[in-house]
Amino acid sequence: MLAPRLAFIDVETTGANPVVDRVTEIAILRVEDGRLVERWSSLVNPGIPIPPTIQRFTGITDAMVAQAPGFDALKDGVRALFADCVFVAHNARFDYGFIKNEFRRIGEAFDAPVLCTVKLSRALFPQYHRHGLDALIERHGLECTARHRAMGDTDALWQFAQLVCGQFEAPVLETAVLKAMKAPSRPAGLPEGALEGLPEGPGVYLFYGENDLPLYIGKSVSLRSRVMSHFSADHRNAKEARIAQQVRRVDWQTTAGELGALLLESRLVKARKPTENRQLRETEAVFGLRYDGARKRGPVLLREALNGSDPAAWEAVYGAFRSKREADNALRDLAALYKLCPRRIGTEPWGEGACMAHQMKRCAGVCAGRESPDEHDARLLKVLESLRLRRWPWDGPVAIREHHGETGRSAVHVVDRWCLLGSVEDEGALGELLAAPSPRSFDLDVYRVLSRWLDSPAARGAVTPLG
Template sequence: MSQAFQEADSLADALLAGLARPIVFVDLETTGSNATEDRITEISVVEASRAGIERWSVLVNPGVPVPPFISRLTGIEDAMLRGQPTFESLAPELAERLHDKIFVAHNACFDCGFLKNEFRRAGIAFRADTLCTVRLSRALFPSVARHGLDALIARLDLAPEGRHRALADADLLWQFWQKIHALYSRDLVDAAIKTLARRASLPAALSEGALDALPSTPGVYLFDGDDDVPLYRQSINLKQRVAAHFSGDHRLAKDLSISLRPSVASKPARRSENWARCCSKQSS
């Protein structure tokens, strides 16, 4: 065995031995980008624990056709999914695999949003302590502009076995995890993770379900206060951006009474993206 492989194995062993909780690196393939309307077609989980590495991957019958452009991207076609288990039939096993483990994904809001909706349709409540590798990459490499998987592959010399299939991409996240621990001290990585892991503090009038229902797609949202002067914002990921307003120790989130309702062109705007209207009033 070459020295490089020996060093990689030694690092992996050290990382696994130091885990306080199991970590699951998760990737999904779906029929589209809308977590409430589209469906999952493939689920892959790479679990890292003190016992070692376990890989689990399954195709899922979404019950709806796979759009041609998605098939061209992933190679997953309708014929491959016929006869495969539905998400509902897989839900109990998957829930057990994810239970009480750190959920790591690239654009974790996307994957977690899809899973929450699928679990809800299956009658199972799903919560996860999530860590987004896009955000972690930005925290560790602040001077770098691009943090997509292809950019990580090129910058960190990761070894993809394929792209746009769930298991290959989940494996890339495990490689990324090993690489950042090779480049940085454990204390530095842990500090970055603790900063990112601060949970959102939602106002009492805004339910987690309402936040989950926001699409992880481009769009415009606004805060409309008592002075009737709206605050407009746009984002490439509505759910992630709106949630960011309530992350960390934002006292404002506790002082506002915020409700959410869908709105389409209720204010002048030349946009065709999804809209979310967040109406806020100061608590009395």
């Protein structure tokens, strides 16, 4: 057998985060020397509402747990069932994290050696790609009378353990068990099980330290893999190592695809202002350059605030910049190539006489009367076209659809002139959004996300013009 004493367990919960979510059902099978000696299960009153999506998924409703005992009333029986046993579960650190945190809430410690049947399956059946419980049930012909209910899933695990014990020799099993009992790498300050509920699908993750201000917000097409990589021994840079040392809590929000994750990350970073995100935080000062040819002295390029404005109202506006330095660097490059006057374009203060660039033969001489302002500005306007934001490819708003097959999540993003008007999860809500759309409000980060996204032919294939 895998060990002399085993306790197979499955828990159903209000969500995937053991720090904030609670247990709604527990089932435990105690096995000694290969023989089932005790079978126990109970609904658990979590003390908090069960989200509707979880109720539909498990079939456990608020009404079902209303009269059930709380975990504090079950703790002694749970502890007795685990006495001297190995804690066995599928994706075991998830279940272990919930049990450990339930004990922590009532001021008690809980510890047990942990064996994960996902890892056991990977070690014994490396030829297969999928090792979720559904895959094991289908592949090995296991019986599960109630999928996503605690006792039904626990029964399936006990059958799987019996199957592998009969199929493999002891030395092979011992090696596989050692792999299956190895704990994943995680920061010392992160609670047990905090990472095991992470899904493999796309979304946004939030790292917290000692308070409710996020340390860092990131996105990925595979949340679980990306977050776990933050805590691997070989950190990619000093910033990741510093963040990993400070993390005390991890939260996440799933999306229907990569575009949704990119847009959600941008929005959350602006709203929450995490300390370790720099690039997406400061966006209020975004400006463009408006040409004013009527000015005979002083610069002819004036700043015009862009963020929050409607692109349809822009006229003779070029570029989008976060700082004067960024704008000046772009203009200096153009001035050097096309002999533009740094005084007239505003990268140097206005003064009398020829500018220094003209004396160095880098300015054609509008400042020294060698060419007219009209000649200079005709050249300027041509080169400024290279700074214009990309033309919106459609006549009006469009819908961009995303769907993630494994999670079943869908989303529709409505966009017009690079402005996100809103995102909804189904076609019914899309009708409501189109009936009362949000006004166009430019956001430089959303523009950059969308312009890169729509460079892909596959992405453009997901676009439907709305007329």
